[in-house]
Amino acid sequence: MSDEEQHFESKADAGASKTYPQQAGTIRKNGYIVIKGRPCKVVEVSTSKTGKHGHAKCHFVAIDIFNQKKLEDIVPSSHNCDVPHVNRTDYQLIDISEDGFLSLLTENGSTKDDLRLPTDDNLLAQIKDGFAEGKDLVVTVMSAMGEEQICALKDIGPK
Secondary structure, eight states: OOOOOOOOOOSSSSSOOOOEEEEEEOOTTTOOEEEEEEEEEEEEEEEEETTSSOOOOOEEEETTTTTTOOOEEETTTEEEEEEOEEEEOOOOOEEEESSSSSEEEOTSEEEEEEEEOOOHHHHHHHHHHHHHHHEEEEEEEEEEEEEEEEEEEEEEEEO
């Protein structure tokens, strides 16, 4: 045995993993699944029984939670699928900068300035109009697998 110390270089970020395994047969409609490396919300699940020695297969139809693209996957029901950790957080809107970034107030009183305006035109118009009118707006931010996007807006009254 050597007396040398071993040094490990970890390139992983601190904290939990971005996904967790779950058996395909237990994933239901309105649940979440990773398809082609994208976090998706399941909109349809169908299970097919196969031949004498085959596996029952689950056919998932899901929509990407960030870009709303429809994705499909077929997985044996006994195999594990990756399920993303999806978090929703509310932040109060403080300011909108000229370059399209939002300044948000977190629960602990610090600011979060790394979020862009949403690409959804309807939500974008609601945020800009509400902010221009001086309303107190709370945005809901959905985060999964290292991505974040504004998914909803609440008006909590005038400033």
